[in-house]
Amino acid sequence: MTAPDQCPAAVPGAAPPAGPVAVLVNPVAGRGRHAGLLPVVLDRLxxxxxxVRLLTPASPAEALAQCxxxxxxxxxxxxxxxGDGTVHLALQAVAGTPTAFGPVPAGTGNDFAVQTGFPADPLAAVEVVASALAAGRTTPVDLARMTGPDGAERWYGAVLAAGFDAIVNERANRMRWPRGPRRYDLAILVELARLRPRRYRLSLDGVSHELDAVLVAVGNCASYGGGMRICPDADPTDGLLDVVLAGRVxxxxxMRIKPRVYRGTHVEHPLVSSHRARTVELAADGIVGYADGERALPxxxxxxxVPGAVRLLR
Structure with a gap:
């Protein structure tokens, strides 16, 4: 079993470097219900x-470049x-660096922020971030690093979905109608009708497995999708990944298992198995992984x- 990567900046209580604070805002996060939050954030920081430097990108690509x-x-x-999509984008810039990170949860899904100890209420989270910044206090937290066969890398904070949920997301992203949440609902119905187990090849810390599965999740944190505890025992400070698999269901x-994911009790089903590893190799045909709810790597x-890959302002 190989030792996990260690980021040299992961020092408990280490102060952020001198310099200004950059702020990235997703104006449509949470369907705009926190539109008045920005002035409070800027004032408290x-x-x-x-x-304070406000980033003003016109697209996700510009946001990543500016970060x-x-x-x-x-x-x-x-x-x-x-929300988690904005966090996911920012993590690509701060992972493995001395730059501190403060997620203010204002999206539909805020799994990474909540799972790493920030209040779900954005105003309370702003106070935590500002207080930590003023005190020069950071807390190291693990991230997961994905690497493709071509060397492409992507970081994530919460969960990688690589089964039915990823397939649904991929279909929903290809659809042009209907708009809004109904598109995702329709994608679920289409993919349920086409449901079949896929053949997966896994290596968990060098131990190979081959199985047919419907749900596959690799969690640094416990939840995704706004509180669905798909990897209920995952801990973003233990240097390990939790792998949850639902077999030939x-x-x-x-449909009976899925509602139990919110409580994390789905792992008690006899066709669901849980594993823990530092390194997970995952292969299947025709699957694109979705990390933190975002399209990631095939x-x-x-x-x-990667232990301590990001230093949180809390």
Whole structure:
């Protein structure tokens, strides 16, 4: 069993470097219900004694480029106002660097922020971030690093979905009608009608497995999708990944299992198994993984737990 990667900046209580704070806002996060939050964020961060730089991208690609540029310029911290998708984008810039990170949960799904100890209420989370910034306090937390066979890398904080949920997301992203949540609901119905177990090849810390499965999740944190505890025992500070697999289940069984995911009791079903590893190699034909709810990398890929890969402002 090989030792997990260790980020050199992962020092408990380490202070953020000197410099301003960059702020990335997703204006449509949470369907806009926190539209008035930004002035509060800027005011509280400014009161912490740092200059504040508001990033103003016009697209996700620009947002990623601006986050990376801010980190390269030496900002003390990057703060996001949005959901898991905004967090996922920011993690690509701050992972493995001394730059501190503060997620203010304002999206539909806020799994990474909540699972790593931030209040679900965005105003309370702003206070936590600002207080930590003023005190020069950070807390190291693990991330998962995905690597494709071509060397492409992607970080995530919460969960990688590589089974039925990923297939549904992929279909929903291809659909042009209907708009909004109904598109996802329709994608679920279509994929349920087409449901079949896929053949997966896994290696867990070098131990190979081959199985047919419907649900596959690799969790750094316990939940995804706004509180669905797919990997209920995952701990983002233990240096390990939790792998949850649902085997050859049919449509009826899957629909009975899925509601139990919110409580995390699905893992008690005899066709569901849980594993823990530092490194997970995952392969299957025709599957694109979704990490933190975002389209990530196609399988095959390798997922590695990286202890202390991000320093949180809390």
């Amino acid at each position: 400014g009161a912490a004694g740092r200059g 990376r540029a801010a980190v390269a310029d030496g900002v003390a911290a990057l703060v996001t106002v949005g 049919g449509r009826g069984t899957l 399988l095959p890929l390798t997922v590695t737990a």
